[in-house]
Amino acid sequence: MRAAAVTGARGVTLTERPFLTMVNVRVDPASETAGRIEKTLGARLPRECGHTTASGPHTAVWLGPDEWLVISRADGTAVTAELREALGTDPGSVVDVSANRTTLELRGPSARQVLEKGCPLDLHPRAFGPGRAVSTTVGPVGVLLRQIDDAPAYHLLPRSSFADHLGRWLIDAMSEFRSAEVS
Amino acid sequence: MLLITCPWCGPRNETEYHYGGQAHVPHPENPGELTDEQWAAYVFYRDNPKGPFAERWMHSIGCRRWFNVLRDTATHEVLTSYRLDEPRPGGNR
Numbered sequence: 001m002r003a004a005a006v007t008g009a010r011g012v013t014l015t016e017r018p019f020l021t022m023v024n025v026r027v028d029p030a031s032e033t034a035g036r037i038e039k040t041l042g043a044r045l046p047r048e049c050g051h052t053t054a055s056g057p058h059t060a061v062w063l064g065p066d067e068w069l070v071i072s073r074a075d076g077t078a079v080t081a082e083l084r085e086a087l088g089t090d091p092g093s094v095v096d097v098s099a100n101r102t103t104l105e106l107r108g109p110s111a112r113q114v115l116e117k118g119c120p121l122d123l124h125p126r127a128f129g130p131g132r133a134v135s136t137t138v139g140p141v142g143v144l145l146r147q148i149d150d151a152p153a154y155h156l157l158p159r160s161s162f163a164d165h166l167g168r169w170l171i172d173a174m175s176e177f178r179s180a181e182v183s
Numbered sequence: 184m185l186l187i188t189c190p191w192c193g194p195r196n197e198t199e200y201h202y203g204g205q206a207h208v209p210h211p212e213n214p215g216e217l218t219d220e221q222w223a224a225y226v227f228y229r230d231n232p233k234g235p236f237a238e239r240w241m242h243s244i245g246c247r248r249w250f251n252v253l254r255d256t257a258t259h260e261v262l263t264s265y266r267l268d269e270p271r272p273g274g275n276r
Contacts, residue, residue, distance in 0.1 A: 064191065065246065067247075120195070
């Protein structure tokens with residue numbers, strides 16, 4: 001699958017955005033090491049579930065109280081090397097996990113409704129919006145779900161071996177939006 | 184469906200979690216000195232109260248952290264959840 005689209009007023013498109021750089025960072029947020037990593041990144045590591053911070057090509061996503069995922073458009077080897085240098089020999093880890101997940105972009109007026117068929121979280125704008133990212137499930141698949149903009153557009157990051165199933169699940173969920181809403 | 188509040192991620196559906204059995208079961212200080220019977224009691228024997236029960240849960244789909252939940256086994260009401268480094272609210276049973 002490269003892309004799938006449902007057109008019309010209730011349109012929604014699904015596109016794969018493969019090969020983004022992803023680096024898993026684990027460090028004590030209260031340590032000096034965290035400060036050095038934040039300086040290298042150019043952004044503060046978010047301290048709360050659902051929050052992200054961005055700087056240039058990098059976005060830091062909260063995964064746990066001492067764990068983050070840095071998603072980047074920059075070269076994976078270079079980003080990992082820089083962050084590993086900032087970590088030094090202190091307790092923590094910096095691991096290139098770019099091959100762990102792929103990225104599916106769901107975009108269009110019906111994108112939220114498609115996700116709401118299989119995601120237990122509240123995705124309404126009062127609770128979720130651009131710049132937010134959480135680990136959750138969509139259908140039966142665990143994903144990192146990130147809202148990109150108000151279109152609305154979402155990035156879903158499933159583990160690579162589940163991506164095919166999630167893609168098919170989403171295409172099936174999208175198909176009903178081809179026709180007008182039944183009132 | 185239980186609605187369990189993760190100390191880090193907030194309220195999420197039960198399907199995001201894994202169950203980890205009874206909480207506050209201390210590992211014996213000198214396992215080598217235990218009799219087989221005492222070791223079996225540590226490994227296999229757990230409380231089965233009707234009412235509030237402290238148990239471990241792991242937020243496997245979210246932040247992947249272990250924490251404790253106080254749940255009423257008769258009503259399935261989740262009374263509270265707390266971090267592993269916090270004592271059981273209201274003391275030990």
